[in-house]
Amino acid sequence: MKPETHPDYRQVVFRDQAAGYAFLTRSTATSDTTIEWDDGQTYPVVDVEISSESHPFYTGKARVVDSEGQVAKFRRRYESPTPDSVLHTAPDGDPAPEDVVLASGRDLTEANLEWARRRIASEGRSALDRELP
Incomplete structure (x- = not known):
């Protein structure tokens, strides 16, 4: 791979604002804020408005279409x-x-x-x- 052409792929915490749920995964998303995770490490945190914890389809609260x-x-x-x-x-x-x-x-x-x-x-x-x- 060419150097300096690909974004940095690293551990990032995604935090669901609606459900108060967070999960650690790998991503190229960037953020200026950080959070200390359960393992004692500090990771960048990306706040999202909805995830599988708060989405109506995954929580079983989806509207039924007639x-x-x-x-x-x-x-x-x-x-x-x-x-x-x-x-x-x-x-x-x-x-x-x-x-x-x-x-x-x-x-x-x-x-x-x-x-x-x-x-x-x-x-x-x-x-x-x-x-x-």
Whole structure:
């Protein structure tokens, strides 16, 4: 190795301000302050705001993310409606022809809307109660 190109790698104490925890390790970090360690030696000390002793992930105090709610939100926004979702969102009366067409997975064409109108006329609300072809 070339001399004078690499930083000094030595024993350094890292002290967690939040938890009052300190540990001795090797590092190139520099500091003007020193501390006397348990072994009687004096080492440079680097104060840190967070370490494994105070970080929420390592202490078990991490916030739980509601990933199931996020997935449901995504599906509501981007997936096409299912017969079950149309049934639960349709008003108490007969469903709209558009709801029946979308629930069946068909395109919103005039022919499909006419098919849905006939189905609603013959079956009423039960047009959404069973699996649609």
